[in-house]
Amino acid sequence: MAIDYDRLSPTEVAQRRQRRIRWLIYLVILAVLIWYFVIRSEYVIAYENPEQHFKYGSIGSEGVTGLPTPVLHALPVLYKDRMGDKGWGAFGMHTEPDQPLPIGFSRRIVTGVERAWLNCSVCHVGTYRLPGDDEVHYIYGGASNDLLLYELIDFFIDVGRDPGFTADKLIAAINSDEVPAHLNFLERRLYRWVVFPRIKAALLALSDDLAFVKRQEPYGPGRVDTFNSYKVLQFNFDMSPDAISDVALNGASDYPSIWMQAPRAGMNLHWDGNNNSVAERNLSAALGAGVSPPSVDHASLARVRAWIDKLKAPEFPGEVDTALAERGSALFYRFCADCHGYKTAEGYDYNTGKYPYLGQVVPLDEIGTDPGRWASYTQGFAAAQNTLYAGYPVQFRHFKKTGGYANHPLDGIWARSPYLHNGSVPTLRDLMEPAASRPAVWFRGSNELDLARVGYRSDEASGGKFRFDTSVLGNRNTGHEGPEYGTDLPAADKDAIVEFMKTL
Amino acid sequence: MLDQASPDQSYLHGDHAAQIFQPIKFRHVEAKNRIFRSNLSGMFDDYNGHGGNARVNWETKFAKGGCGGIISSYTPVAVRGRILTRYAMIDNDDKIPFWRRIGEAVHEHDCRFFMQLSHSGRQQDLGGVENVYNLALSSTDKKDFFHGILCKAMTKPEIQEIVEQFAQGARRAREAGLDGVELHGANGYLITQFLSSGINDRDDEYGGSWENRARFCLEIIRAIRREAGQDFHLQMKINAVDHNDWLYPWQPKGNPLDESIKICRMLMDDGKGVDAFHISSGSTFPHPRNPPGDLPMRDLVRWYDGMLSQGVRTHLNYRIFSNPVGAWLFRRYWIWRRGKVIEGINRDYARAVTEAIRETDDSVKVLVTGGWQHADAIGNAIRSGACDGVSIGRPLIANNDLAHILKKANGPAPGKECTYCNKCLINDLENPLGCYELSRYDGDTFEEKYDNMIKEVMSVFYPPTFT
Numbered sequence: 001m002a003i004d005y006d007r008l009s010p011t012e013v014a015q016r017r018q019r020r021i022r023w024l025i026y027l028v029i030l031a032v033l034i035w036y037f038v039i040r041s042e043y044v045i046a047y048e049n050p051e052q053h054f055k056y057g058s059i060g061s062e063g064v065t066g067l068p069t070p071v072l073h074a075l076p077v078l079y080k081d082r083m084g085d086k087g088w089g090a091f092g093m094h095t096e097p098d099q100p101l102p103i104g105f106s107r108r109i110v111t112g113v114e115r116a117w118l119n120c121s122v123c124h125v126g127t128y129r130l131p132g133d134d135e136v137h138y139i140y141g142g143a144s145n146d147l148l149l150y151e152l153i154d155f156f157i158d159v160g161r162d163p164g165f166t167a168d169k170l171i172a173a174i175n176s177d178e179v180p181a182h183l184n185f186l187e188r189r190l191y192r193w194v195v196f197p198r199i200k201a202a203l204l205a206l207s208d209d210l211a212f213v214k215r216q217e218p219y220g221p222g223r224v225d226t227f228n229s230y231k232v233l234q235f236n237f238d239m240s241p242d243a244i245s246d247v248a249l250n251g252a253s254d255y256p257s258i259w260m261q262a263p264r265a266g267m268n269l270h271w272d273g274n275n276n277s278v279a280e281r282n283l284s285a286a287l288g289a290g291v292s293p294p295s296v297d298h299a300s301l302a303r304v305r306a307w308i309d310k311l312k313a314p315e316f317p318g319e320v321d322t323a324l325a326e327r328g329s330a331l332f333y334r335f336c337a338d339c340h341g342y343k344t345a346e347g348y349d350y351n352t353g354k355y356p357y358l359g360q361v362v363p364l365d366e367i368g369t370d371p372g373r374w375a376s377y378t379q380g381f382a383a384a385q386n387t388l389y390a391g392y393p394v395q396f397r398h399f400k401k402t403g404g405y406a407n408h409p410l411d412g413i414w415a416r417s418p419y420l421h422n423g424s425v426p427t428l429r430d431l432m433e434p435a436a437s438r439p440a441v442w443f444r445g446s447n448e449l450d451l452a453r454v455g456y457r458s459d460e461a462s463g464g465k466f467r468f469d470t471s472v473l474g475n476r477n478t479g480h481e482g483p484e485y486g487t488d489l490p491a492a493d494k495d496a497i498v499e500f501m502k503t504l
Numbered sequence: 505m506l507d508q509a510s511p512d513q514s515y516l517h518g519d520h521a522a523q524i525f526q527p528i529k530f531r532h533v534e535a536k537n538r539i540f541r542s543n544l545s546g547m548f549d550d551y552n553g554h555g556g557n558a559r560v561n562w563e564t565k566f567a568k569g570g571c572g573g574i575i576s577s578y579t580p581v582a583v584r585g586r587i588l589t590r591y592a593m594i595d596n597d598d599k600i601p602f603w604r605r606i607g608e609a610v611h612e613h614d615c616r617f618f619m620q621l622s623h624s625g626r627q628q629d630l631g632g633v634e635n636v637y638n639l640a641l642s643s644t645d646k647k648d649f650f651h652g653i654l655c656k657a658m659t660k661p662e663i664q665e666i667v668e669q670f671a672q673g674a675r676r677a678r679e680a681g682l683d684g685v686e687l688h689g690a691n692g693y694l695i696t697q698f699l700s701s702g703i704n705d706r707d708d709e710y711g712g713s714w715e716n717r718a719r720f721c722l723e724i725i726r727a728i729r730r731e732a733g734q735d736f737h738l739q740m741k742i743n744a745v746d747h748n749d750w751l752y753p754w755q756p757k758g759n760p761l762d763e764s765i766k767i768c769r770m771l772m773d774d775g776k777g778v779d780a781f782h783i784s785s786g787s788t789f790p791h792p793r794n795p796p797g798d799l800p801m802r803d804l805v806r807w808y809d810g811m812l813s814q815g816v817r818t819h820l821n822y823r824i825f826s827n828p829v830g831a832w833l834f835r836r837y838w839i840w841r842r843g844k845v846i847e848g849i850n851r852d853y854a855r856a857v858t859e860a861i862r863e864t865d866d867s868v869k870v871l872v873t874g875g876w877q878h879a880d881a882i883g884n885a886i887r888s889g890a891c892d893g894v895s896i897g898r899p900l901i902a903n904n905d906l907a908h909i910l911k912k913a914n915g916p917a918p919g920k921e922c923t924y925c926n927k928c929l930i931n932d933l934e935n936p937l938g939c940y941e942l943s944r945y946d947g948d949t950f951e952e953k954y955d956n957m958i959k960e961v962m963s964v965f966y967p968p969t970f971t
Contacts, residue, residue: 003942003943003949003950003953004950005942005943005950006802007950008802
């Protein structure tokens with residue numbers, strides 16, 4: 001038997017045991033510290049200014065749905081053939097100077113990796129240009145009119161399915177000069193063995209979940225099918241053709257503005273009025289941006305809410321004929337105020353006591369607008385939603401299936417073009433016409449204002465790329481018409497009402 | 505084992521033995537063969553520097569073992585210049601009787617005895633209670649870079665005092681009837697601290713040029729001649745090359761070979777200086793090249809602790825030694841800095857010195873140290889003119905009778921050779937000097953071998969002082 005000439009003395013054996021225990025303790029302490037500070041703790045890139053917070057602040061979507069920031073930088077490089085030179089701008093997103101990512105992307109360090117994903121502002125920043133002027137004005141808290149969400153989802157589906165999306169290409173793209181990030185030797189290994197497979201798996205899963213989107217009619221810029229994706233991503237609803245009608249499958253609607261939320265408390269919110277709690281509506285919308293019940297940053301959402309509660313609707317940027325508007329005011333009061341509230345010298349009046357139908361749901365038969373959005377929201381889905389946040393004080397309780405579409409205040413209505421819940425009518429003046437006289441086919445996507453008719457330009461020369469055909473499922477421009485809606489009034493009266501609506 | 509460094513294997517063992525066992529004639533003394541016990545000893549003596557019985561036993565082992573001569577262990581000329589406690593000193597006439605006893609014991613076996621006169625300077629591993637409040641004396645104010653031992657540059661009066669201490673040490677050695685003295689001018693001790701361009705940073709006449717750096721040593725030699733006479737054997741242990749940058753590559757390299765040779769010539773002092781040189785290398789002790797071998801990290805952890813209080817870098821060293829990763833790295837570094845050759849590591853340096861001084865004076869002999877253990881290696885070195893004789897340390901600790909062995913064989917029996925493990929070196933810090941390489945000892949179990957090892961190590965205390 002070989003003799004161990006290097007035998008330890010009993011004391012040394014005991015010392016070694018002590019040393020090992022000591023190291024074990026150190027390792028446990030280190031593991032706890034790493035767990036606490038790297039794994040458990042998240043670090044947000046935070047903004048003191050509430051408007052900046054709205055634009056770039058994290059609401060907690062990054063850890064659940066987000067991608068590492070370098071990946072978001074690399075995708076436009078990898079898919080230049082599809083996105084062109086505009087990067088994320090190809091999907092109607094806007095990047096401000098000195099910002100690494102477009103408005104609507106927030107950043108958060110989760111498990112030690114900086115990730116980015118969406119927040120409220122991706123859907124709630126509007127833009128406009130004055131006629132003949134190239135300067136783009138942003139309306140923070142407005143309704144996005146540029147975001148090509150359908151194309152964005154389609155892009156992620158295709159990336160997930162793209163056999164050419166490989167770790168090698170991703171790493172090469174991140175380390176190319178076009179991306180403001182660099183992966184070192186260790187990070188490259190981490191990307192190859194951990195990060196990339198997870199991204200690939202997540203995008204593939206997303207592709208499978210959202211495969212139904214390919215069966216939908218394209219939304220066009222500034223529109224979203226809120227609840228169909230929601231059904232799948234939160235509840236794994238069956239979206240096969242047998243399980244959902246074509247009408248319900250095409251529930252795309254226009255983005256709403258989210259200013260002046262405080263006075264909207266208690267109104268039936270969402271286009272179909274399915275919830276009368278601003279807080280629940282906000283949390284629910286956050287789920288749409290990618291948070292999950294455990295990951296949502298309530299404090300951050302509270303900051304957003306505090307800001308949008310009092311956010312003023314923007315002032316109309318053009319001339320207003322005050323005499324005409326004054327005449328329109330009376331007509332508005334007579335035809336519109338019962339359902340939409342009214343504006344007096346003191347400001348917009350949201351008093352649901354005074355305006356009995358404000359915030360109330362008008363039955364679908366009566367309002368007559370496109371049924372797609374209404375049909376996409378089902379009883380079963382409402383029941384499922386009311387299980388969300390179960391076990392938290394904020395558990396959803398208020399979601400309900402309604403009989404039609406809800407009446408909303410019209411503050412800042414000039415900035416919320418196109419009109420009706422599905423954005424099927426380009427201007428306010430068009431909306432004053434009966435459906436038959438409204439544009440049947442028009443072009444969506446220009447952000448140049450038509451100051452007279454109030455809304456974005458929609459003619460073919462406007463630059464709008466999306467041909468909006470009102471005969472397509474979900475795009476009907478009917479409804480909100482008849483004598484009680486003022487569509488039978490003389491043109492001069494309609495002009496007066498529109499002039500007044502500029503001042504809202 | 506054949507000497508791998510030697511290209512010439514065309515000699516029989518008898519030819520090598522004939523080289524080794526021919527007498528060597530220094531100017532004033534002759535030894536029966538070419539094997540010298542190099543300077544080493546354990547902490548065997550009285551704390552205050554009086555020698556003890558164990559050292560008599562110790563030196564007798566090697567005299568009995570057939571060495572032609574013995575160079576005493578490091579013998580301090582003053583307590584302030586000790587490296588370790590419990591080493592017999594030569595700082596006072598009251599030490600003469602002890603050294604006389606040593607000389608007599610060694611001479612009984614026809615063995616010469618040279619006292620190595622030494623001063624630690626800043627390389628003071630265990631200064632002892634006498635030196636707790638003393639800064640080590642050196643050529644420089646800069647601390648020793650290995651252990652971080654603090655020091656001060658000597659003033660000229662202090663230099664003169666130490667020169668005189670060396671001279672008086674030599675006088676005492678002569679009065680004790682010893683055969684000669686050796687100045688320990690190698691391996692980082694005080695004389696090296698003056699000689700080495702890597703250490704000496706003085707700007708007076710004792711520093712700067714090689715002539716100035718050698719001045720201190722030359723003054724000692726002249727003082728010794730004055731006190732001990734021109735006919736008293738005086739040899740000089742010196743580094744052929746300093747390799748001062750072994751640990752920290754940014755340290756200056758110290759003396760190169762050609763400068764060392766110039767210094768040697770100067771120390772010959774026109775025939776009135778040294779009678780022999782004893783060639784080593786490495787400007788610290790220990791040094792990967794001296795004693796060349798392994799570094800036993802376990803033993804370092806066990807026995808370096810006594811030095812923790814001695815320098816400002818000892819705690820750092822100890823943390824490195826006692827950390828598995830640090831120990832592994834340090835040991836690999838140590839071995840890499842040494843190089844591949846162990847036996848005869850200084851042979852070619854010695855050859856350069858020998859050839860240079862023989863041009864001037866062939867009565868001056870050259871000994872060389874460094875891992876010698878085999879007759880062929882030693883025989884070839886002497887025959888080829890690399891040296892006149894060799895000094896042996898660790899292989900003689902392993903086999904006290906190595907000289908007798910080499911007469912009959914090329915080296916010790918398999919399993920009995922010195923492994924150059926350097927456990928003796930490290931154990932010397934706290935334990936009796938001896939061979940601590942357990943694998944060399946007889947026995948079938950760890951315990952048997954350990955018992956035999958302890959018996960061998962403790963044999964230095966036999967016969968006991970009182971019987």
